[in-house]
Amino acid sequence: MIEQDQHFHLDIFAGPLDLLLYLIRKNEVDIYNIPIQRITEQYLKYLELMKILDLDIAGEFLSMAATLMHIKSRLLLPPEEREELEEEEEDPRWELVRQLLEYKRFKDAADLFGNLERDQGKTFSRKPAVPDPVPAAELPLAEIDLFKLLDAFSEVLNEAEKRRPPEFEPDPFTLDDGRARVLERIAPREAILFHLLFDRGEPRTRVVVVFLALLELIRQQAVQVVQQGHFSEIMIRKVIPAGAG
Amino acid sequence: MSPKNISLKRVVEAILFVAPEPISSGRLDELTAGIRKEGERVKDALAELAGEYESEERSFTIRKVAEGYQLRTREIYASWIRNLYRTRRTVYLSKPALETLAIIAYKQPITRSEIEAIRGVAVDGILKSLLERELIKISGQKEVVGRPYLYRTCRKFLEHFGLPSLAALPPLESRETPSGKKIISAAQLRPAPPEAGEGIEPEETQ
Structure with missing residues (x-):
């Protein structure tokens, strides 16, 4: 189907955290109480799709999959064993939640920047004689x-x-x-x-x-x-x- | 027909008219030193001009951009001007690029690995293209092992987004959920009793 050398590197998926936020939004679940099993399943489905497309899946997507499965396995332990194992440890989802929330702040800011950029694109000033060139490949x-x-x-x-x-x-x-x-x-x-x-x-x-x-x-x-x-x-x-x- | 008096206001206007980039009030002060009378201020002249453009419904206005002042056309005239510049494409930044820029803007100076820790993905390619577009610059090296580069935004960044200054960045959202729930401690996140079914869900039937 797709020739060997046509391995796609599409730098258009913002990343695993973005995908997770998307899934959380799509499922309308609480970020503080992520249903790990459901979200993990869906996350893996996306990775599968990217594989079908022969996209060059960034390693971070895979490592996030591992993290999700690890959290899932820890949550699957019976409560007694979990307590034994964790003692003073916190909910295994916590670190991920913290990371998602921190990321989300900047993702929201980025959306805002996107709006500012579009607004600014509608007004014009006198430009230097030579407009800055944007090489086609770098678009x-x-x-x-x-x-x-x-x-x-x-x-x-x-x-x-x-x-x-x-x-x-x-x-x-x-x-x-x-x-x-x-x-x-x-x-x-x-x-x-x-x-x-x-x-x-x-x-x-x-x-x-x-x-x-x-x-x-x-x-x-x-x-x-x-x-x-x-x-x-x-x-x-x-x-x-x-x-x- | 030439005006009887040369006023500070008109000199400022003339300078803004030809300046290719935003021009700071300090620079305007320097440039108008010879014409400025006792007690006259560039700031007042700018405000007066802006008021004039407003009341006369001019197609342009004075905008504060990147620590300076600039004449810019009003948004409603965009389509006509785009026709003038047929070949010049407006190129918007990608989502990953915007995210990376946002992190740098709020956390500068910041290293690559600190950015990557927040975004959860490698950003070397993006940093390179942001550097090429002069939206960011390397401002030094962090005094830690490996002495990694520190990145900052440039003046072009402010121009690109029409921001008057870094201080004028919109405030970063605090970590809140839409329901207004403040960030909670890890202790509050402890697994609920099993009967609540928190975390582990029954197999879903689709």
């Missing part, structure tokens, strides 16, 4: 909720799984094809519902390739992921360069 990424996008991908993948036709021939569909498809489908309307990027009964490998192509386009800021409301479907939109606004 930072637009802000989107990528875990949400992974969720949507997971749904499409499940659909593909159900309809998988029994065929084992190599699919000649390349990443460039995937890219072309995404752009083609967006083109007529400048935006498209996420699931319409995929075809019914499409082989799983092709779904993966199209999704990878989408991630790459996001990274290049060629497309943008938007969502109108909390529960509305994710849409993919063409990015109109601000300069051409």
Whole structure:
């Protein structure tokens, strides 16, 4: 499916703490009382998805998985044994909670900075004669909720799984094809519902390739992921360069 | 037709009009030394100009940015100006970059490993690109084993976010839950009695 040398390093997932906060929010659970079992299961599911995508999973994601499983195992001990083992020790979740709360303060501040940045982007001053060049390869990424996008991908993948036709021939569909498809489908309307990027009964490998192509386009800021409301479907939109606004 | 009198206000306006970057009040003081009369202050001239732009509904205004003053267009005119600069793309920072910058902004000077302890991921690549964009700088080395570099934000950081000064950073949220629950001690987090089912959940049926 994906060629060997196309190992993706997408620096777009903010990190394991971000994923955990996302899961806590999504499950509407109390950060002070994290249901470790449920959250761990879901966390591992995301790692699985990243593996399917052949994303270069940062080591920190794996080490957080180990931490979660360790906490889980300690909580699973019968209460008597736990007391024996811990004596003066605290809830095994505490250190993680502390870390999450500390991280969240800065994550919230980062959101605020994002707003300030956008506001500032709407006002202009006299610029030095030469605008600072931003090399294309260094283009930072637009802000989107990528875990949400992974969720949507997971749904499409499940659909593909159900309809998988029994065929084992190599699919000649390349990443460039995937890219072309995404752009083609967006083109007529400048935006498209996420699931319409995929075809019914499409082989799983092709779904993966199209999704990878989408991630790459996001990274290049060629497309943008938007969502109108909390529960509305994710849409993919063409990015109109601000300069051409 | 030229004005009868050259006023401090108009000189300040002229300087702001051509200045390519925010200009501090100290610098304005220096530049207007020859015209400033006894008791006249640059600050008052700036306030007067700002009031004028406001009441005349000018398309621009005076903004305090990065410890200085700058003429900037009002937001509602953004789309027309973007048409002027077709080739210049507004590039926004990524989420990881914003998080890293936020940590540096509030905790500066700070080392890479201290940032990583908060974010829970490696930040070397991000630091490199923030350094390249001159949003941060290396301000020294910490006097601990290994003498790691310390990072600080630069003036460009303030400009990028339209902040008047570091002191004007929005206050960092205290560690509170949305319900207003203050951070609680570890003791309060002790596992509840088993019957409460805290922590360990029954197998979920989906």
